[in-house]
Amino acid sequence: MVEKQYTITDEAGIHARPASALVGSISKFESDITLSFNGKQVNLKSILGVMSLGIASGSTVTIAANGTDEQQAMAKIDEVLKAEGISNQ
Amino acid sequence: MTSTFSGIAASTGIAIAKAFRLENPQLTVKQQQVNNPSDEIVRFDAAVAQASAELEVIKEKTAQQISDKEAEIFGAHLLVLSDPELIGPIKERITSDSINAEFALQETSDMFITMFEAMDNEYMKERAADIKDVRKRLLSHLLGVKIQDPSMINEEVIVIAEDLTPSDTVQLNAQFVKGFITDIGGRTSHSAILARTLEIPAVVGAKNAMATVRNGQTVIIDGLHGTIIIDPDQATIREYEQEKTAYDAQKAEWAKLKDEPTLSADGQHVELAANIGTPKDLAGVLEHGAEGIGLYRTEFLYMGRDTFPTEDEQFDAYSKVLKGMQGKPTVVRTLDIGGDKELTYLDLPKELNPFLGLRAIRLCLEMPELFRTQLRALLRASVYGNLKIMFPMIATVEEFRQGKAMLEEEKAKLLDAGIPVSDSIEVGIMVEIPSTAVMADVFAKEVDFFSIGTNDLIQYTMAADRMNERVSYLYQPFNPAILRLVKMVIDAAHQEGKWAGMCGEMAGDEIAIPILLGLGLDEFSMSASSVLKARAQISRLSKQEMASHTSQILALSTSQEVEAYVKGIS
Numbered sequence: 239m240v241e242k243q244y245t246i247t248d249e250a251g252i253h254a255r256p257a258s259a260l261v262g263s264i265s266k267f268e269s270d271i272t273l274s275f276n277g278k279q280v281n282l283k284s285i286l287g288v289m290s291l292g293i294a295s296g297s298t299v300t301i302a303a304n305g306t307d308e309q310q311a312m313a314k315i316d317e318v319l320k321a322e323g324i325s326n327q
Numbered sequence: 328m329t330s331t332f333s334g335i336a337a338s339t340g341i342a343i344a345k346a347f348r349l350e351n352p353q354l355t356v357k358q359q360q361v362n363n364p365s366d367e368i369v370r371f372d373a374a375v376a377q378a379s380a381e382l383e384v385i386k387e388k389t390a391q392q393i394s395d396k397e398a399e400i401f402g403a404h405l406l407v408l409s410d411p412e413l414i415g416p417i418k419e420r421i422t423s424d425s426i427n428a429e430f431a432l433q434e435t436s437d438m439f440i441t442m443f444e445a446m447d448n449e450y451m452k453e454r455a456a457d458i459k460d461v462r463k464r465l466l467s468h469l470l471g472v473k474i475q476d477p478s479m480i481n482e483e484v485i486v487i488a489e490d491l492t493p494s495d496t497v498q499l500n501a502q503f504v505k506g507f508i509t510d511i512g513g514r515t516s517h518s519a520i521l522a523r524t525l526e527i528p529a530v531v532g533a534k535n536a537m538a539t540v541r542n543g544q545t546v547i548i549d550g551l552h553g554t555i556i557i558d559p560d561q562a563t564i565r566e567y568e569q570e571k572t573a574y575d576a577q578k579a580e581w582a583k584l585k586d587e588p589t590l591s592a593d594g595q596h597v598e599l600a601a602n603i604g605t606p607k608d609l610a611g612v613l614e615h616g617a618e619g620i621g622l623y624r625t626e627f628l629y630m631g632r633d634t635f636p637t638e639d640e641q642f643d644a645y646s647k648v649l650k651g652m653q654g655k656p657t658v659v660r661t662l663d664i665g666g667d668k669e670l671t672y673l674d675l676p677k678e679l680n681p682f683l684g685l686r687a688i689r690l691c692l693e694m695p696e697l698f699r700t701q702l703r704a705l706l707r708a709s710v711y712g713n714l715k716i717m718f719p720m721i722a723t724v725e726e727f728r729q730g731k732a733m734l735e736e737e738k739a740k741l742l743d744a745g746i747p748v749s750d751s752i753e754v755g756i757m758v759e760i761p762s763t764a765v766m767a768d769v770f771a772k773e774v775d776f777f778s779i780g781t782n783d784l785i786q787y788t789m790a791a792d793r794m795n796e797r798v799s800y801l802y803q804p805f806n807p808a809i810l811r812l813v814k815m816v817i818d819a820a821h822q823e824g825k826w827a828g829m830c831g832e833m834a835g836d837e838i839a840i841p842i843l844l845g846l847g848l849d850e851f852s853m854s855a856s857s858v859l860k861a862r863a864q865i866s867r868l869s870k871q872e873m874a875s876h877t878s879q880i881l882a883l884s885t886s887q888e889v890e891a892y893v894k895g896i897s
Contacts, residue, residue: 247640249605249628253450254457258403265409284412285403286439286458292451296632296640326643 240312241302244325251294256322261285263318269305271315282315329558334533336553337514338522340578341571342505343547343564346540346557347484349495352474354466359427367421371428374468379408381464382494389497397521400457400493407461413439429469436462453516460492480504485546487536491518501525506548508536508555522550530555581859585616589862591844595870599862600656601855602830606644609651611855616862619656621778621852622717622830623648625701626664633672635697641704649712656713658778658828658852660757661701661730663687663719682792687720692729702737709749717778721756721763724770731773757830759783764812767819777820778852781831785809804833805889810842811881817847828852835861838890841897842880845873868897 246252252260264271264283271282275297280287282301293299303311319325361367386401407413413435420431436458443455467474477486478498486499486507496518499507505527512518512531522529528550540546540557547556547567551574556563589599600621601612605628612620628636628644636644649657664670665686678684691698705716718730731754741748755776758764764784767777781804786793788808791801803809813829820827828850833839835853840861843851851861876896883889 247643249607249644250450254403254454255399258399258406261406262402281412284410285406286410287412289451289454290439290442292446292448294631296634296636323643326639 239302239304240308241300242312242316243298243300244319246293246295246297246299246324247326248322248324249295251292251297252288252324254289256324257285257288259322260315260318260324261288263314264311267303267305267307267311267314269303269308269311271301271303271311274300274302329556329560329563330539331554331556332533332535332539333553334508334530334536334555335512335514336550337512337516337519337531338527338529339550339574340506340526340528341547341549341551341567341574342485342528343545343559343567343571344483344485344505346542346544346546347480347486348537348540348542349477349486349488349491350475351489352467352472354463354470354472356429356433356466356470357427358430361421361425361427364422364425367428368418370469371417371421371432374428374465375408375414377468378461378464379405382408385494385497393497393521393524397497397524400517401497404457404461404494407458408465429466432462432465432469449513456490456517457493460494463492464494477504485548487540487546489537493517493521496521499525501527506530506550508533508540508546508548510534510536577863580863584859584862584866587616587862589618589865591865591868591870593869593871597844597848597865597870598656598828598850599858599865600658600828600830600850600852601858602852603648603855606647606651608855609648613651615855615858617855617858619658619713619850619852620648620652621658621828621834621850623657623659625660625662626668629662629664629670630668635672635700638700638704638707641701642707645705645708645714646711649708649714652712654713656715658715658717658755658776658830659705660717660719661688661698661705662691665690682786688718688726688730689720692726695733698730699733699737702734703741706734706738706741706748706752707746709752710747714749715753715755715776717755717757717776719757719780720759720783721770722760723762724766724773727756727770727773758816759787761788761812764816767816768822771819771823771825774825776826776828777816778828778830778850779813779816781809781829781833784812784831788812803886804836804839805842805886805893807881807883807885807889810846810889813843813848814846814877814881817849820849821847826850837864838893840864841868841873841893842877842889844868844870845875845877845880847874873897 272279273282275291275293301315382401382405386398390398417431417435421428440455440458443451446452477495480503483503483505486504489510490512491509507529509531510533519529519531528548530548530553533555544558547559589597598618600619601617602622603620604624628641721727738748753775755774757780758777759780785802785804789801791798793802817827826849829848830852834851835857880889880892
């Protein structure tokens with residue numbers, strides 16, 4: 239399993255447009271991917287799950303991937319978070 | 328009989344046309360047992376496939392006819408249709424309880440809708456509408472009920488609906504749909520935003536429109552005031568036709584001015600800039616044709632969170648704004664916190680007179696690390712545009728020198744480390760304390776520009792707390808005392824070949840503009856939505872003529888006399 243922490247820098251938090259880009263880009267991976275925030279864990283492949291957390295700017299979230307293509311999945315997540323301006327780390 | 332009612336003004340403009348009711352189809356869901364759950368899942372998958380195909384078409388059409396940005400909402404709908412946390416539990420319920428797909432869909436989606444509606448954030452609440460939209464589409468396929476298709480409207484109408492889903496709204500043909508009224512919704516609902524993009528008038532949250540209006544009745548919709556008139560008499564129709572003509576003419580005039588420089592009737596240029604709080608406000612600045620940003624209030628970066636923003640976070644925000652402005656002047660005000668603006672994570676002792684206390688530059692000089700972090704972020708971002716840095720609440724020359732010295736030190740350190748910094752950053756001050764206005768001639772030798780912050784300048788000059796309603800009569804922008812201070816600041820700047828701007832409420836005020844133009848103000852910074860109106864006003868004023876009235880205006884005794892005088896000459 240690989241795991242990484244991100245601080246959300248988009249001033250609007252994770253809202254519909256970047257959340258769609260993120261969820262849409264990882265649906266093809268076979269690994270289980272989760273996002274944890276504030277003691278809650280959701281499936282990162284679920285747009286409703288991610289949006290339901292109402293993640294605001296400045297929050298820290300943990301993303302974990304577990305499966306055969308976990309490394310590739312994390313690399314993709316890194317790339318999308320940066321490209322969409324969701325997080326700059 | 329004529330009836331009038333009101334709702335929330337969601338998109339400006341006036342329209343007069345026949346009513347077209349967009350009925351919500353009855354999608355009644357009953358719980359039923361099914362004999363073969365696997366057949367039910369096949370039926371459900373087929374409905375999902377049909378709904379997806381439909382959404383792909385709508386998304387494509389929206390991208391072509393409106394914008395990629397509007398089309399993204401349907402990308403999100405497609406993701407909802409394939410969401411494992413929605414689709415998975417629906418199928419599980421069909422199998423485990425042997426129930427029909429409609430009921431499983433209804434119950435499972437209700438859970439998410441309730442969750443989003445309960446969130447204390449307007450934006451998230453609106454997302455419940457997206458889920459309802461997707462559910463309605465799926466149910467219509469499952470139940471075999473055809474949804475009324477708004478794209479078939481082929482005569483001029485005003486659409487009346489209980490609510491417009493995002494997919495309804497994008498299918499409205501702006502050629503025929505002159506406006507719309509909905510019973511529910513708010514200014515931030517998707518349909519309201521889209522109405523503003525399409526520039527058609529809209530009133531939302533009207534509550535009783537569907538219960539009152541019949542198909543074919545004449546309806547007037549006034550999107551400026553949120554007024555709806557059903558079956559108006561001839562006199563009312565004529566009155567609104569005139570208003571519509573005036574509104575359309577004004578809009579056409581403003582649209583023409585959008586990409587024009589601001590010129591007075593005698594051909595003198597002044598700069599009209601906008602005030603912003605976050606990079607999100609950039610769209611409005613560009614949309615309203617502002618020539619620059621005259622005040623970027625950076626404190627919003629520090630508010631609504633638990634820790635100080637890091638240098639990188641600040642760099643991101645500043646460089647985004649500078650890039651977005653494409654070389655146009657951008658005045659960034661350094662942190663203005665304290666007074667009425669508190670940070671929960673900065674535990675400052677309570678003060679008896681916070682407006683006269685440790686705030687803005689005073690606080691920054693007291694907490695140099697906080698200040699230097701912001702300065703470094705600004706310096707690093709400076710290479711992306713035309714940055715001007717402004718210190719707030721300067722009362723003495725020493726404060727300015729200290730702030731500027733810290734800026735120079737951080738700049739030298741960055742350059743030593745090989746990090747590029749622009750070499751043409753202007754450094755100025757906000758003039759909002761009377762001592763600084765009085766000493767403007769001395770300041771002008773050291774600063775690159777002045778920007779007059781009228782809200783505080785008035786409060787400090789009149790010694791009247793602007794939050795205290797009992798002394799609100801002393802908030803007098805046109806008091807000759809204020810105008811004389813403004814003149815001192817502008818004259819002092821020009822004496823040293825510097826520029827003077829204004830970034831308070833007053834800069835966009837109809838009465839103030841003729842006076843300020845006459846006094847020689849170089850830059851007017853206001854809310855973005857006031858820019859085009861101000862540009863149109865200035866184009867009708869002669870700067871030279873306004874200047875000829877200055878000495879008479881400054882010799883008047885009261886604020887009322889000044890207002891009356893200006894109304895008489897402009």
